[in-house]
Amino acid sequence: xxxxxxxxxxxxxxxxxxxxxxxxxxxxxxxxxxxxxxxxxxxxxxxxxxxxxxxxxxxxxxxxxxxxxxxxxxxxxxxxxxxxxxxxxxxxxxxxxxxxxxxxxxxxxxxxxxxxxxxxxxxxxxxxxxxxxxxxxxxxxxxxxxxxxxxxxxxxxxxxxxxxxxxxxxxxxxxxxxxxxxxxxxxxxxxxxxxxxxxxxxxxxxxxxxxxxxxxxxxxxxxxxxxxxxxxxxxxxxx
Amino acid sequence: xxxxxxxxxxxxxxxxxxxxxxxxxxxxxxxxxxxxxxxxxxxxxxxxxxxxxxxxxxxxxxxxxxxxxxxxxxxxxxxxxxxxxxxxxxxxxxxxxxxxxxxxxxxxxxxxxxxxxxxxxxxxxxxxxxxxxxxxxxxxxxxxxxxxxxxxxxxxxxxxxxxxxxxxxxxxxxxxxxxxxxxxxxxxxxxxxxxxxxxxxxxxxxxxxxxxxxxxxxxxxxxxxxxxxxxxxxxxxxxxxxxxxxxxxxxxxxxxxxxxxxxxxxxxxxxxxxxxxxxxxxxxxxxxxxxxxxxxxxxxxxxxxxxxxxxxxxxxxxxxxxxxxxxxxxxxxx
Numbered sequence: 306x307x308x309x310x311x312x313x314x315x316x317x318x319x320x321x322x323x324x325x326x327x328x329x330x331x332x333x334x335x336x337x338x339x340x341x342x343x344x345x346x347x348x349x350x351x352x353x354x355x356x357x358x359x360x361x362x363x364x365x366x367x368x369x370x371x372x373x374x375x376x377x378x379x380x381x382x383x384x385x386x387x388x389x390x391x392x393x394x395x396x397x398x399x400x401x402x403x404x405x406x407x408x409x410x411x412x413x414x415x416x417x418x419x420x421x422x423x424x425x426x427x428x429x430x431x432x433x434x435x436x437x438x439x440x441x442x443x444x445x446x447x448x449x450x451x452x453x454x455x456x457x458x459x460x461x462x463x464x465x466x467x468x469x470x471x472x473x474x475x476x477x478x479x480x481x482x483x484x485x486x487x488x489x490x491x492x493x494x495x496x497x498x499x500x501x502x503x504x505x506x507x508x509x510x511x512x513x514x515x516x517x518x519x520x521x522x523x524x525x526x527x528x529x530x531x532x533x534x535x536x537x538x539x540x541x542x543x544x
Numbered sequence: 545x546x547x548x549x550x551x552x553x554x555x556x557x558x559x560x561x562x563x564x565x566x567x568x569x570x571x572x573x574x575x576x577x578x579x580x581x582x583x584x585x586x587x588x589x590x591x592x593x594x595x596x597x598x599x600x601x602x603x604x605x606x607x608x609x610x611x612x613x614x615x616x617x618x619x620x621x622x623x624x625x626x627x628x629x630x631x632x633x634x635x636x637x638x639x640x641x642x643x644x645x646x647x648x649x650x651x652x653x654x655x656x657x658x659x660x661x662x663x664x665x666x667x668x669x670x671x672x673x674x675x676x677x678x679x680x681x682x683x684x685x686x687x688x689x690x691x692x693x694x695x696x697x698x699x700x701x702x703x704x705x706x707x708x709x710x711x712x713x714x715x716x717x718x719x720x721x722x723x724x725x726x727x728x729x730x731x732x733x734x735x736x737x738x739x740x741x742x743x744x745x746x747x748x749x750x751x752x753x754x755x756x757x758x759x760x761x762x763x764x765x766x767x768x769x770x771x772x773x774x775x776x777x778x779x780x781x782x783x784x785x786x787x788x789x790x791x792x793x794x795x796x797x798x799x800x801x802x803x804x805x806x807x808x809x810x811x812x813x814x815x816x817x818x819x820x821x822x823x824x825x826x827x828x829x830x831x832x833x834x835x836x837x838x839x840x841x842x843x844x845x846x847x848x849x850x851x852x853x854x855x856x857x858x859x860x861x862x863x864x865x866x867x868x869x870x871x872x873x874x875x876x877x878x
Contacts, residue, residue, distance in 0.1 A: 405754075
């Protein structure tokens with residue numbers, strides 16, 4: 306479904322992403338991991354259209370999407386969350402999600418209905434009329450996900466949505482993603498440092514280091530890969 | 545359509561609006577010439593404040609050059625009337641087209657080339673200043689010596705040519721203000737209203753949710769400019785004289801944004817409340833000082849300054865939001 310081919314991006318000589326290639330099959334959940342500064346978020350921003358690649362191709366459903374604007378990428382069916390949450394602070398929680406829902410339903414009352422369903426699913430239902438600025442960090446992360454889901458994406462890019470969540474909260478949101486993946490065939494690409502979340506969700510893992518892919522494959526193989534252990538997980542890590 | 549507009553509006557709010565409208569409708573029957581002119585000014589500032597609020601309050605784009613649209617609108621309709629005897633209603637079309645074009649030009653330059661925030665505000669000032677200096681040397685509209693509309697004592701109101709009594713202008717302005725209020729209410733509840741507020745709060749997040757930033761912001765600027773031009777036309781035919789030094793001056797731009805700032809940026813009622821407070825109190829203070837025999841020039845400006853200072857210090861969201869909470873009219877927020 307998503308085909309990233311030899312993607313490169315430099316910032317004033319710093320090669321943030323170099324010749325990165327990987328595929329996200331339809332209906333899969335793929336994890337993108339690696340140490341800080343490995344180029345994961347840059348990769349996301351290239352896919353989401355925030356940055357234009359220096360070289361390489363990105364195809365989504367067979368159609369090239371590199372160089373499109375973020376709103377065009379979203380309209381093509383890729384939803385994203387931000388690592389540093391960006392709620393519409395002055396709007397209510399419901400209105401935040403309605404903005405996302407309005408992409409596919411031009412009618413405001415239909416969008417409100419759709420938004421309410423999604424919020425219920427993510428456990429935000431009781432907070433619909435609160436201003437988004439009053440939410441706690443875990444709820445803001447949920448709001449990021451709810452807003453992105455409201456655009457009815459075929460592929461969802463999740464940038465560290467588990468960071469800062471307690472283990473039980475993590476499990477709740479993992480269950481939601483599993484359910485979305487199983488019931489609606491939602492494809493997910495997630496950046497995550499919380500390994501228990503990655504292991505619980507991902508069917509495939511791509512490991513980035515210094516902007517390059519150093520390993521990819523099934524989770525249980527990747528976590529035993531000596532190169533991955535050395536640069537990221539560490540020798541003693543138990544998974 | 546009407547049912548949709550009223551959906552979710554608190555009953556009490558509706559009743560209060562109806563009472564306000566009734567009051568404004570009968571006001572001329574009791575008001576003398578001076579009070580009527582104050583009433584006209586209040587409605588005028590409420591209207592342009594509402595138009596400006598679309599850009600800043602809804603879409604978060606700060607314009608400090610709205611005098612450009614007032615001036616262009618005023619000059620276009622007045623010049624067509626003076627030179628060709630065209631009705632201001634015909635001239636209005638030219639005014640709207642001209643201002644929409646000017647707004648589109650500013651919007652294009654800013655949004656295409658990433659001019660944002662303070663720099664965007666400076667760009668809007670620059671265009672108003674271009675116009676001020678340009679019109680000073682524009683012989684066709686008499687340059688700096690000013691454009692005057694022929695005035696006579698009108699026995700009857702001539703609505704087609706906008707020649708007539710202050711009362712006619714008052715009702716015209718009232719209609720426009722009410723229309724702008726309803727339009728803004730409808731806009732806020734529409735898709736584009738949600739999109740504007742999303743852009744105001746976080747452009748990056750808005751774009752990630754599929755919103756075309758350029759197009760959505762352009763609509764706000766062009767609509768705000770076109771609405772403001774309407775006020776310019778009325779201004780020209782009410783005062784009957786136009787000077788580039790006055791109408792395009794930056795102090796005019798500032799004057800018209802004070803209402804919504806004092807009343808509450810981004811709210812529907814804010815521009816009305818702000819215009820009422822500022823114009824009403826400033827004129828009232830002037831009268832009071834006159835009655836007391838105090839003659840200090842610039843007292844109105846000082847009062848404006850103090851008002852602004854107090855609101856910024858104690859009511860950063862404007863006067864209206866706390867009142868709305870008191871009256872329990874902010875159902876959406878709770």
